[in-house]
Amino acid sequence: MLSQKLLDALNQQVKFEFSSANYYLAMAAYCKSEDLDGFANFFVVQAEEEKFHAMKMFNFINELGGRALIYGFEDPKNDFTSVEEVFQTALDHEKIVTDRINQLMDIAVNEKNYACVSFLNWYVDEQVEEMSMMTGLLNKIKRIGESSHAIYMLDAELATRTFTPPAAE
Numbered sequence: 001m002l003s004q005k006l007l008d009a010l011n012q013q014v015k016f017e018f019s020s021a022n023y024y025l026a027m028a029a030y031c032k033s034e035d036l037d038g039f040a041n042f043f044v045v046q047a048e049e050e051k052f053h054a055m056k057m058f059n060f061i062n063e064l065g066g067r068a069l070i071y072g073f074e075d076p077k078n079d080f081t082s083v084e085e086v087f088q089t090a091l092d093h094e095k096i097v098t099d100r101i102n103q104l105m106d107i108a109v110n111e112k113n114y115a116c117v118s119f120l121n122w123y124v125d126e127q128v129e130e131m132s133m134m135t136g137l138l139n140k141i142k143r144i145g146e147s148s149h150a151i152y153m154l155d156a157e158l159a160t161r162t163f164t165p166p167a168a169e
């Protein structure tokens with residue numbers, strides 16, 4: 001069972017996760033336009049992850065007898081001037097996601113909805129990974145600076161990222 005408050009908050013998060021996929025696709029498109037195919041691949045995979053996050057929550061709402069609602073969302077940022085700006089934007093976005101997950105967890109804890117707390121723990125753990133990954137890559141890019149050779153090396157590394165649905169791992 002889900003209270004109306006928790007249901008509304010979960011539905012807003014489904015929307016946010018889907019909109020995150022669009023944010024990352026816009027970043028992928030920018031990287032592609034700069035001939036950074038590996039970086040583009042990294043963000044396409046990230047967009048897949050966000051869609052997975054959204055669908056996992058959509059399914060959970062249904063499982064608990066709630067009705068998932070699908071909303072539209074605003075255009076993502078499409079204009080970037082560097083990969084550093086892209087990763088800074090990605091990290092800033094993940095910080096917002098982390099705050100939102102924590103707020104959702106607050107509601108679930110206050111309502112003593114332990115099924116929801118257990119479900120949201122997965123997202124808490126996921127956000128630790130997301131923040132660490134984005135922070136690590138942003139720091140690398142800052143160190144690399146203008147070195148095109150190092151950017152090329154990182155691009156080759158990021159080209160190898162693939163999407164694996166967590167359940168299949």
Ligand SMILES: [Fe+2]
Pocket residue numbers: 017020049050053097
């Ligand atoms: Fe997410």
